[in-house]
Amino acid sequence: MDRMDELKMEIDEVKGFLIKTRKDVQLAQYAVDQQANFLKKKINELDLLKDLFMNMVEEREQLSPGSMTEEDHELLR
Helix, strand or coil: CCHHHHHHHHHHHHHHHHHHHHHHHHHHHHHHHHHHHHHHHHHHHHHHHHHHHHHHHHHHHHHCCCCCCHHHHHHCC
């Protein structure tokens, strides 16, 4: 086998690794994007729940001054 044949074989081998690695990277990027979307949704959900909780605690505080607990303060941070 001459050098040209060896080089062709090596190129084919590296090309196979390149294609597989590119697919792996694309799959990993897709997974990262999905996790980022999930995180954004959960952060939005958390913000909405905190707003609701704050409104409810504030209403309770108006009806019964001094009713806000330390736990309420912690949850609103």
